[in-house]
Amino acid sequence: MSEAASSHVALAKSTTSTRNSATPSSTVDGTLLPSLAPLLHAWLPRQRWFAGKGRPVTGFSLVSATEMLPLDGTAGPGLLHLLVRAEQLEQSAHPADDCYQLLVGVRTSLPTTLAAALIGRVEHGPLAGRTVYDALHDPRLAGLLLERFRRPGTLGALRFERTSAIPAGLAPRVLDAEQSNSSLVYGDAYILKIFRRVFPGANPDLELPLALAREGCERVPAPIAWFEAPGPEPLTLGVLQPFLHGARDGWQLALTALTAGRDFVPEARALGRATAEVHTALAKALPTPALHGTQTRQLVARMVQRLEAAADAVPALVPYVPALRTAFDAVTALGHRGGGWAQQRVHGDLHLGQALRSPDGFWSLIDFEGEPARPLDERRRPALPVRDVAGMLRSFDYAARSHRPWNPEWAARCRAAYCEGYALASGTDPRGEPELLRAHETDKAVYEVVYEARHRPDWLPVPMAAIQRLAQSAAA
Ligand SMILES: Nc1ncnc2c1ncn2[C@@H]1O[C@H](COP(=O)(O)OP(=O)(O)O)[C@@H](O)[C@H]1O
Numbered sequence: 001m002s003e004a005a006s007s008h009v010a011l012a013k014s015t016t017s018t019r020n021s022a023t024p025s026s027t028v029d030g031t032l033l034p035s036l037a038p039l040l041h042a043w044l045p046r047q048r049w050f051a052g053k054g055r056p057v058t059g060f061s062l063v064s065a066t067e068m069l070p071l072d073g074t075a076g077p078g079l080l081h082l083l084v085r086a087e088q089l090e091q092s093a094h095p096a097d098d099c100y101q102l103l104v105g106v107r108t109s110l111p112t113t114l115a116a117a118l119i120g121r122v123e124h125g126p127l128a129g130r131t132v133y134d135a136l137h138d139p140r141l142a143g144l145l146l147e148r149f150r151r152p153g154t155l156g157a158l159r160f161e162r163t164s165a166i167p168a169g170l171a172p173r174v175l176d177a178e179q180s181n182s183s184l185v186y187g188d189a190y191i192l193k194i195f196r197r198v199f200p201g202a203n204p205d206l207e208l209p210l211a212l213a214r215e216g217c218e219r220v221p222a223p224i225a226w227f228e229a230p231g232p233e234p235l236t237l238g239v240l241q242p243f244l245h246g247a248r249d250g251w252q253l254a255l256t257a258l259t260a261g262r263d264f265v266p267e268a269r270a271l272g273r274a275t276a277e278v279h280t281a282l283a284k285a286l287p288t289p290a291l292h293g294t295q296t297r298q299l300v301a302r303m304v305q306r307l308e309a310a311a312d313a314v315p316a317l318v319p320y321v322p323a324l325r326t327a328f329d330a331v332t333a334l335g336h337r338g339g340g341w342a343q344q345r346v347h348g349d350l351h352l353g354q355a356l357r358s359p360d361g362f363w364s365l366i367d368f369e370g371e372p373a374r375p376l377d378e379r380r381r382p383a384l385p386v387r388d389v390a391g392m393l394r395s396f397d398y399a400a401r402s403h404r405p406w407n408p409e410w411a412a413r414c415r416a417a418y419c420e421g422y423a424l425a426s427g428t429d430p431r432g433e434p435e436l437l438r439a440h441e442t443d444k445a446v447y448e449v450v451y452e453a454r455h456r457p458d459w460l461p462v463p464m465a466a467i468q469r470l471a472q473s474a475a476a
């Protein structure tokens with residue numbers, strides 16, 4: 001654990017009371033976590049957002065506990081905010097003690113409407129005999145969270161901030177989406193993203209949308225409020241943004257077009273333009289260090305390292321490693337001939353699911369967290385903008401590959417249109433330096449192989465098909 005993180009533990013443990021309590025609650029004591037641990041052992045690894053799948057949890061430790069509503073049952077359901085480390089055996093650079101955010105509802109018995117949110121019945125300790133559950137599914141408790149943003153300030157180990165007024169009484173619902181975190185929608189006006197795996201240090205999903213809002217870029221919903229666990233390096237816990245009502249994500253739209261046998265060219269071109277506008281605004285808002293010889297070698301070394309780690313984790317990649325490496329070596333050669341490319345902050349995990357198209361055809365980009373599996377400092381590092389372009393190009397390939405019959409021309413037309421739109425808005429055609437584009441596409445496909453092997457093994461053939469194609473064209 002880093003020094004910053006461990007000092008945060010000390011700070012958080014000493015502040016487990018709520019602002020409204022005169023004395024720390026007797027319920028939140030040293031016996032709380034041991035009494036919840038057997039339930040969390042069974043429940044946590046089943047959650048889609050649990051990042052340590054496939055490795056047994058060997059124990060839990062408490063980072064902070066904040067009683068947001070009394071747990072003694074006197075005022076209806078209780079609400080407990082927990083930051084908990086899940087200890088696991090270390091594996092290929094994945095940390096052994098990820099910190100997770102849990103919002104735990106506490107009731108004497110659970111109404112049937114909340115059955116799907118059940119964590120379990122506590123056997124001993126301060127909550128013995130009570131039922132605990134994922135509080136985000138309880139409209140009463142989800143409503144309380146929004147109330148906290150309306151009255152910002154400190155509550156136990158948590159600090160709430162906002163940039164503008166928030167109306168009262170908006171009805172909450174949990175978003176039913178395949179996601180790496182959890183989101184609540186309030187009255188179709190706001191969306192609150194609750195980060196599940198949390199890190200000390202600035203979360204780019206707050207940092208970049210705030211920087212873009214300052215720059216006047218309207219392609220990204222501006223943060224209205226957020227909450228964090230303060231400390232030398234605060235942990236960002238959640239961000240509230242305007243909800244783009246009626247918008248549909250690019251993945252659904254692309255699949256609908258494929259099913260109807262329709263092209264997606266105008267949409268792809270407009271999306272290229274939107275991406276370029278976001279890149280231009282990010283380059284204005286934040287530093288743009290040049291990428292020279294040594295850094296080019298470092299960039300390539302990181303790509304090779306990721307490839308090797310991926311081949312360790314997914315043996316199906318092993319036969320392709322030598323050919324894929326040539327795509328990275330081509331960038332080193334390009335670097336020797338000059339380099340000097342401008343790096344900047346980028347989205348970092350751009351794909352069709354991260355683009356929302358409003359009914360008037362306007363594209364917005366969301367989810368600036370970067371690739372969830374990478375360490376935070378890597379996700380915040382400036383990169384070449386072609387990295388995002390490569391991510392979106394992979395996504396057109398994914399859409400075409402996941403639909404029967406496979407229509408490679410559909411993907412090729414989208415990919416070309418996207419690059420055209422990008423070039424029109426930025427003045428730079430990403431296809432102008434094919435070595436850079438290919439290396440970034442290869443790096444992304446390697447990431448996807450690991451992602452799918454870990455989270456959705458049925459999808460593994462999709463990035464593996466790209467790996468074969470990229471390896472063949474590198475060898476040609
Ligand atoms: N501002 C928004 N307006 C409307 N829907 C949104 C907004 N932000 C996110 N969503 C929806 O929530 C889903 C999950 O959001 P995302 O930020 O990608 O979460 P995660 O990082 O957990 O995957 C998106 O796919 C999208 O459908």
Ligand SMILES: O=P(O)(O)O[C@H]1O[C@H](CO)[C@@H](O[C@H]2O[C@H](CO)[C@@H](O)[C@H](O)[C@H]2O)[C@H](O)[C@H]1O
Nearest residue numbers: 179180349351352353371372394395398448451
């Ligand atoms: O949206 P997240 O931040 O959770 O991103 C992760 O999950 C994505 C899948 O939901 C994954 O994206 C991959 O699958 C998409 C189709 O479902 C495809 O459009 C993308 O191109 C492909 O990378 C993403 O890689 C992962 O980080």
